[in-house]
Every structure is written in C-alpha cells, then in structure tokens.
Amino acid sequence: MISLNINDKTYQIDADRDMPLLWAIRDLVGLTGTKFGCGVAQCGACVVHLNGEAVRSCVTKVGRAEGQKVLTIEGLSEHNDHPLQLAWNEISVPQCGYCHSGQLMSAAVLLRENPNPSDEDIDHAMAGNICRCGTYPRIRKAIHMAAELQKQKETTE
Known part of the structure; x- marks a missing residue:
C-alpha cells in the first residue's frame, strides 16, 4: 500500500511504486481533472504540483509522491475561484x-x-x-x- 496526500486528503492505494502518478490520480483515486496527453512529458496536459513544483504526472512515479503533497486541478481552489x-x-x-x-x-x-x-x-x-x-x-x-x-x-x- 502506498499513502498519497492529494489535495490535503490522504489516500491509501494498492499500486506498484513505478506506476505513473497520473494513473494513480485518475484511475485509483478517481480525480479525472488531470489529463493524459502524450505520456512522455512533452505536452503538459498532466501537470500537477508535487510539493509546490509543477511536475508531469505521466512520467512521475507514484513512489516519488509517497509522503509528499500533491495538488491537482481539483484542489487548486475550493469554489473554482482561483x-x-x-x-x-x-x-x-x-x-x-x-x-x-x-x-x-x-x-x-x-x-x-x-x-x-x-x-x-x-x-x-x-x-x-x-x-x-x-x-x-x-x-x-x-x-x-x-x-x-x-x-x-x-x-x-
């Protein structure tokens, strides 16, 4: 089990540590605002924040995000008022x-x-x-x- 803090909420997921963070966010946690574009970190559709840094979640491994703070588009603002x-x-x-x-x-x-x-x-x-x-x-x-x-x-x- 891997513990992920996404948008200030903790999720326990059963995933390989080498799984792309994008798929953990979308498929295992169910937050589908982050998009798959190219899968090779070239287009930027999958950008999330990892401890405040913009990262390409399609090539960022879940293991790197464990114990870190992940922010997705769903967590950018509570009422879509950023x-x-x-x-x-x-x-x-x-x-x-x-x-x-x-x-x-x-x-x-x-x-x-x-x-x-x-x-x-x-x-x-x-x-x-x-x-x-x-x-x-x-x-x-x-x-x-x-x-x-x-x-x-x-x-x-």
Missing part, C-alpha cells in the same frame, strides 16, 4: 479544454513565483504546455488578468 480560474472564464480561454488543467497548474506556479510576469516570463514558463487549439494569446492575457486579480485579492485580505 484568480486563474476566474480569468480563464472571463477571457474564454478554453476551446476544446483538454490542455487547460495542465495550463492552469503551470500558470499557478508561475504566479506564485512571479506575481507580475511579463509576456516573455509567461511565454518562457508556459512553453512546455501545448494547446492544440492555439489559444496562446488568450492564455497570456488570462495570466496577466489573474496576476491583477491576485493583487486585488491580497490588498483586500
């Missing part, structure tokens, strides 16, 4: 929507580390996340909007 989620909706970023959980999780790390990113900062941080629909300009605009929303939220708290 500044990124609000901006994503306001700007109408998703088309097919498949890549967006990974996009949001990567962007969340960016904004935590750089609360006022430039276009270049965003392009660099998001370069490993592929959007098949090509919504990159809207993604960039939404990240800028989220940065502003985050600042407003911090000043009111």
